[in-house]
Amino acid sequence: MHLDLTDLRLFLLVAEAGSITGGADRAGLALASASARLRGMEDQAGLALLERGRRGVTPTPAGRALLVHARTMLAQLDRLRGEMGEFAAGLRGHVRLLANTAASTEILPDLLAGFLAANPSLDVELQDRTSPAVAQAVAEGSAELGIAADHADFSGLERHFFRDDRLVLVTPPGHPLAGRGALPFAECLAEEFIGLAGDTALHLHVLGHAQRAGRPLRMRARVEGVDGVCRIVSQGVGVAVVPERSAARWPALAAVRLADPWAERRLHLVTRAGATLTPPARRLADHLLTAR
Amino acid sequence: MHLDLTDLRLFLLVAEAGSITGGADRAGLALASASARLRGMEDQAGLALLERGRRGVTPTPAGRALLVHARTMLAQLDRLRGEMGEFAAGLRGHVRLLANTAASTEILPDLLAGFLAANPSLDVELQDRTSPAVAQAVAEGSAELGIAADHADFSGLERHFFRDDRLVLVTPPGHPLAGRGALPFAECLAEEFIGLAGDTALHLHVLGHAQRAGRPLRMRARVEGVDGVCRIVSQGVGVAVVPERSAARWPALAAVRLADPWAERRLHLVTRAGATLTPPARRLADHLLTAR
DNA sequence: AGCCAGGCTTCGGATATTACGAAGGCTGCA
DNA sequence: TGCAGCCTTCGTAATATCCGAAGCCTGGCT
Numbered sequence: 200m201h202l203d204l205t206d207l208r209l210f211l212l213v214a215e216a217g218s219i220t221g222g223a224d225r226a227g228l229a230l231a232s233a234s235a236r237l238r239g240m241e242d243q244a245g246l247a248l249l250e251r252g253r254r255g256v257t258p259t260p261a262g263r264a265l266l267v268h269a270r271t272m273l274a275q276l277d278r279l280r281g282e283m284g285e286f287a288a289g290l291r292g293h294v295r296l297l298a299n300t301a302a303s304t305e306i307l308p309d310l311l312a313g314f315l316a317a318n319p320s321l322d323v324e325l326q327d328r329t330s331p332a333v334a335q336a337v338a339e340g341s342a343e344l345g346i347a348a349d350h351a352d353f354s355g356l357e358r359h360f361f362r363d364d365r366l367v368l369v370t371p372p373g374h375p376l377a378g379r380g381a382l383p384f385a386e387c388l389a390e391e392f393i394g395l396a397g398d399t400a401l402h403l404h405v406l407g408h409a410q411r412a413g414r415p416l417r418m419r420a421r422v423e424g425v426d427g428v429c430r431i432v433s434q435g436v437g438v439a440v441v442p443e444r445s446a447a448r449w450p451a452l453a454a455v456r457l458a459d460p461w462a463e464r465r466l467h468l469v470t471r472a473g474a475t476l477t478p479p480a481r482r483l484a485d486h487l488l489t490a491r
Numbered sequence: 492m493h494l495d496l497t498d499l500r501l502f503l504l505v506a507e508a509g510s511i512t513g514g515a516d517r518a519g520l521a522l523a524s525a526s527a528r529l530r531g532m533e534d535q536a537g538l539a540l541l542e543r544g545r546r547g548v549t550p551t552p553a554g555r556a557l558l559v560h561a562r563t564m565l566a567q568l569d570r571l572r573g574e575m576g577e578f579a580a581g582l583r584g585h586v587r588l589l590a591n592t593a594a595s596t597e598i599l600p601d602l603l604a605g606f607l608a609a610n611p612s613l614d615v616e617l618q619d620r621t622s623p624a625v626a627q628a629v630a631e632g633s634a635e636l637g638i639a640a641d642h643a644d645f646s647g648l649e650r651h652f653f654r655d656d657r658l659v660l661v662t663p664p665g666h667p668l669a670g671r672g673a674l675p676f677a678e679c680l681a682e683e684f685i686g687l688a689g690d691t692a693l694h695l696h697v698l699g700h701a702q703r704a705g706r707p708l709r710m711r712a713r714v715e716g717v718d719g720v721c722r723i724v725s726q727g728v729g730v731a732v733v734p735e736r737s738a739a740r741w742p743a744l745a746a747v748r749l750a751d752p753w754a755e756r757r758l759h760l761v762t763r764a765g766a767t768l769t770p771p772a773r774r775l776a777d778h779l780l781t782a783r
Numbered sequence: 784a785g786c787c788a789g790g791c792t793t794c795g796g797a798t799a800t801t802a803c804g805a806a807g808g809c810t811g812c813a
Numbered sequence: 814t815g816c817a818g819c820c821t822t823c824g825t826a827a828t829a830t831c832c833g834a835a836g837c838c839t840g841g842c843t
Contacts, residue, residue, distance in 0.1 A: 200572050204496055205801095220819060229803050234821060236801090245579040251820070253810055260585040260614060261578040268571035272564055279560035280492055286553040287537040293552040322552065477538075512790060521832045526792060528830090543791070545839055 200243045204276065207269040209236055210248070214266055218255035289478020291320040296483065297333040298325065298346035300401035301364045301442035302466055304425050307346070314486045321479045329400040337469050343480040344487075348464035358467040359488055365443040366405075366462040368455040371435040377453030384440075384459045388414045393428045393437040394421045401425075405440045408461060492535045496568065499561040501528055502540070506558055510547035581770020583612040588775065589625040590617065590638035592693030593656045593734035594758055596717050599638070599779075606778045613771045621692040629761050635772040636779075640756035650759040651780055657735040658697075658754040659746040663727040669745030676732075676751045680706045683729040685720045686713045693717075697732045700753060 205226075213222025213233065223233030241248050248262035258266060285291040298307055303325055311323055328336065334351035336342045346361055347353075368387060370377050376387060388409060394416075395402040402421070409416045419437045422428055425445045432439050433451050440462075446454040456462075468487055470476060476484060497518075505514025505525065515525030533540050540554035550558060577583040590599055595617055603615055620628065623644065625637035630647040638653055639645075660679060662669045668679060680701060686708075687694040694713070701708045711729045714720055717737045724731050725743050732754075738746040748754070760779055762768060768776060 200575065202496070202568065202571070204494070218819065219821095230820080231804075231822080232802050238821085244575045246575070253819080255819075260583075261575065264574050264578065264583075265571065268567060268574070272567050272571070275560060275564050275567065276494065279494070279557065279564070282556050282560070283492065283536045283538070283553065286556065291553075291556075510790070522791080523793080523833075524831050530792085545790080547790070 202240070202243070203236075204273075206236055206240050207265075207272060209233055210240065210262070210265060211269050211273065213237065213249070213256065214258050214262065217257070219249075221255075285320065289482065292477065292479030293322045293324065294344060294477075294480045294483050295324045295326065295342045296344045296346070297328045297336055297342045299330050299333065299348060299404070299466070300327055300395065300399055300425070301366070301444070302346040302362070303327045303400075305442050305444040306362055306364075306466075310487055310490055313490055314483060317486070318479075318482060321482065323483065327400050329403050332400070334469060337471055340471055340474070343470065343474075343476055344484055345469045346466050346487075347469055348466055350461060350464065353467070353469065355472050356469040357472045358469045359484075361466045361468045361487065364464050364466050366440050366457055366464075367443045367446050368438055368457055369429060369432050369441055369446045369449070369452045370438045370455060371432060372451060372453055374438065374453060376438070376455055379455050381458040382455050384408060384457050384462070385412045387438065388412060388416065390417070391419045391437040392416045393431050393439040394418050395425065395428060396421045396423045401440070401442075408459070494532070494535070495528075496565070498528055498532050499564060501525055502532065502554075502557060503561050503565065505529065505541070505548065506550050506554070509549070511541075513547075577612070581774070584769065584771030585614045585616065586636060586769075586772045586775050587616045587618065587634045588636045588638070589620045589628055589634045591622050591625065591640055591696070591758070592619055592687065592691055592717070593658075593736070594638040594654070595619045595692075597734050597736040598654055598656075598758075602779055602782055605782060606775060609778070610771075610774060613774065615775065619692050621695050624692070626761060629763055632763055632766070635762065635766075635768055636776055637761045638758050638779075639761055640758055642753055642756065645759070645761065647764050648761040649764045650761045651776075653758045653760045653779065656756050656758050657748070658732050658756075659735045659738050659748055660730055661721060661724050661733055661738045661741070661744045661746050662730045663724060664743065664745055666730065666745060668730070668747055671747050673750040674747050676700060676749050676754070677704045679730065680704060680708065682709070683711045684708045685723050685729040685731040686710050687717065687720060688713045688715045693732070693734075700751070 209222060209226045209228065212225045213219055216222040216225060219233050219237065220230055223230045226233065228236075237249060244261070246261050247259050248265060249256040250259050282291070296307075307325060311325065315321070315323065328345075330347040330351040333342075333345040333347040334353060334356060337345040338355040348364065368376065368382060368384075376382060376390070394405070406416065420431060422431060425441050428439045428441060429445065429449045429452060431437065433449060440457070443454065446452060468484060470480075470484065501514060501518045501520065504517045505511055508514040508517060511525050511529065512522055515522045518525065520528075529541060536553070538553050539551050540557060541548040542551050574583070588599075599617060603617065607613070607615065620637075622639040622642060625639040626643035626645060626648060628634045629637040640656065660668065660674060660676075668674060668682070686697070698708065712723060714723060717733050720731045720733060721737065721741045721744060723729065725741060732749070735746065738744060760776060762772075762776065
């Protein structure tokens with residue numbers, strides 16, 4: 200039995216109007232078309248749905264049963280349309296945001312909390328990437344928004360200053376390096392390091408600079424989360440490179456500035472150049488750039 | 492935004508299959524058609540519903556929302572089809588049964604109770620008509636089943652004996668006519684009568700015979716229901732013509748047989764000659780003829 | 784390095800569905 | 814008897830839908 204949404208709508212309107220003429224009119228159909236559709240429905244069902252009277256039509260019991268279903272289906276369709284409309288208007292949606300470790304662990308959580316609370320129907324997916332990977336992903340369109348440090352390649356991207364960020368070396372309180380200022384990273388390569396687990400952006404980043412300095416880092420441990428790293432260091436084991444913001448939460452640790460230029464970085468919110476953002480991404484970008 | 496049930500089904504199948512190719516296959520569509528449909532849906536909605544990957548497609552958040560609605564709508568459609576099927580198969584339905592007053596007030600209620608209990612999905616509509624009107628309505632198809640007395644015109648009808656029925660004159664206990672046997676109706680036209688209200692078949696029937704006897708009945712009151720009539724007569728006011736079965740329930744009343752042939756009648760279940768009954772009507776007819 | 788395999792899109796033509804206006808039949812009413 | 818309201822049927826035109834073939838792209842296999 201083939202049924203059409205137009206059939207259902209027509210049947211509903213006809214039943215409400217009490218005549219095929221009236222229903223066809225409301226449905227914006229010619230009388231002939233309406234009549235043919237209704238006849239088709241009855242043929243398909245193999246039973247009468249409308250009782251043809253002299254002064255219009257009234258639904259048969261089967262027709263009344265059909266009406267119930269038709270109403271719920273059409274209501275469901277309305278809800279569907281409404282929801283799609285919300286998506287299209289950006290009231291509902293989903294944004295993928297890529298950021299380096301410093302931003303994604305220290306800065307963004309608070310900002311996102313505010314955003315999510317203010318936009319209950321928007322979902323955000325935050326992923327941790329090195330700045331170059333962020334820039335590349337946004338440039339080729341696999342993410343709409345990114346937070347990248349300025350050492351990345353910004354060609355093809357539009358950038359807006361986001362935050363300053365600084366990497367520091369944290370050491371246990373009594374450590375020989377503690378108290379030094381503007382320490383060149385090369386001078387601490389002999390230390391035992393604690394790193395982040397997995398493919399964490401910060402871990403890859405530090406590793407890269409160690410390699411560039413010509414010497415592999417001695418990694419005593421790799422753990423989940425910047426706080427995990429700091430906890431270990433605060434126990435007196437090893438040193439680590441972490442965002443200054445993270446170190447600030449651990450007063451028991453000594454934080455030593457790094458002299459290298461890559462440790463001082465400006466974070467930028469990047470989008471693909473020339474691309475118009477989807478409404479949800481637009482809102483998130485606005486929020487990230489304006490909220491304090 | 493125009494949407495099609497085929498669209499919804501296709502989208503569902505595509506999402507389940509994980510690829511347009513697979514979904515088109517399950518939907519019985521050519522790949523090209525499926526692709527065009529999906530594209531059309533996205534154009535209409537103004538947003539992406541499927542994320543095209545290298546190895547198939549996955550729904551976007553909007554697509555997932557659509558899936559939810561699609562599933563419920565299609566489920567609703569299935570229920571609808573099922574219900575229509577029940578109607579078509581006669582598992583659900585509606586029968587209009589016409590009967591004269593005696594049958595509809597005294598005999599049918601009990602029988603229908605049993606039928607309705609045994610067939611919870613069948614509805615019965617019982618209407619009160621004079622026997623000639625019953626016969627005519629059934630003959631011309633405006634009702635499928637009827638119960639008519641044998642003085643009606645049975646041409647074009649198929650009839651099956653149903654019950655014997657007799658009309659009696661009920662009087663208050665001490666009434667002069669009480670105790671008479673085989674009283675000609677013509678001899679009691681001078682009495683004061685109590686009748687049924689409205690266009691009740693029995694009322695019209697008795698009225699007709701009085702007219703044929705050349706004298707209008709003196710109607711003291713017309714009330715609802717045979718029991719109402721009997722109650723009044725039992726108070727000592729007037730007399731009435733009622734089915735013998737009704738009179739039997741009032742031992743306080745005297746019931747006098749009428750000598751006229753029209754007072755003795757055989758009730759028949761009638762259907763239109765040559766017409767095949769709808770399944771619900773068939774069941775009701777069977778029940779009426781076999782139940783005791 | 785080159786070559787299938789799997790997946791999606793586009794293209795052009797055949798086919799079916801759908802819509803429409805006009806004409807016709809029926810009934811009730813003035 | 815004529816008119817008005819309502820439904821159906823008919824023939825035609827527009828529209829939507831479908832399909833197979835060809836093309837593009839990516840990833841894996843040889």
